[in-house]
Amino acid sequence: MIEQFAKEELENVAQKIEKEGISKDIRKRLAELGLLAATLPQSENGSGIDRRSFSLVLMTIAKYSASVAYFTYLQNTLVNEILSKAQKRKEEIIKIASGESTGTLVHDLNLNFPQEVYIKGYELYGSNSFVILPDADLHLVLARSESPSYLIMANPVKIEKKKPLGFRAISFGVASYKQTIEEDRIILKDADSLLKSHFFDTSDQIAAIALGMSESAVEKAIEYSKERKAFESYLYEFQPISAVLTDMKGRIEEMKKALMLSEVVQDRILLKLNALELSRLASRVALQIHGGYGYLEDLGVERYYRDSMFLTMLSSNYIKDIKTVSKEIISPDAFKI
Secondary structure (H helix, E strand, C coil): CHHHHHHHHCHHHHHHHHHHCCCHHHHHHHHHCCCCCCCCCHHHCCCCCCHHHHHHHHHHHHHHCHHHHHHHHHHHHHHHHHHHHCCCCHHHHHHHHCCCCCEEEECCCCCCCCCEEEEECCEEEEEEEEEECCCCCEEEEEEECCCCEEEEEECCCEEEEECCCCCCCCCEEEEEEEEECCHHHEEEECHHHHHHHHHHHCHHHHHHHHHHHHHHHHHHHHHHHCCCEECCEEHHHCHHHHHHHHHHHHHHHHHHHHHHHCCCHHHHHHHHHHHHHHHHHHHHHHHHHHHHHHHCHHHCCHHHHHHHHHHHHHHCCHHHHHHHHHHHHCCCCCCCC
């Protein structure tokens, strides 16, 4: 069903989505398919999809539009799941699940520099310059105080949109906040550690998006190698080209199997890191095989490279991720020096 939806309603308009954004009609279709609260139980207005099935959904959509796949991940994993775990704002979950409104998570946990959003007394103030979907109806903002950190439902007083490197169908920019915090606006306390744990636990979903992009990039490269000739021979007839495409295809298939088997957190983190690396490599190979034509937006090949780089920047801090895994696999003293 998801394959049919993506092929019929996303593939032919992928470039339009990139230029004009994710329309209300697409959001409505995602809602009709139960994909905006996919992983929540039906008792909470969700679809009750298990995590492996949801990973397959993301991977399938990413083959046709990585932007729509990430938007689906954002609404589910980074907004509705967090609201559900906190047992807060059920009315907001219903609105997002129906496509009536959108949400975003404002944080700095994957960055090497902190953003300046703080709580002092009952006042929230500051800004974050790395906000995905700054014009979302609901902002869940990670804010720090002298002791615990909080996740606050806030309204930006100012947003400034910027053109992102990748996922161009999703707006990106700076959001500033200044308001008095009421008790019902506090979603989580000790939010830093809880969000980190949530990110690590759902790393396989990022891996799924990366694998979907990788598979599509390689398939386009294989298709082009059967159409394009050089020195009176098709590209796929040249040994180096066939070898690298076969290697890419094999690695993708192995990671897809691993995606279905990842049970523990460290496996999911490693899968994410490897899948992100593969997406960057596969998209670069696709660009090289297409030559100069690969850089034309109309072919849609250069998009895979932009999106793979942007996905890496959004969802992974390699040093922090590998440090977490090392302490589990090697020793708690790993990375000590």
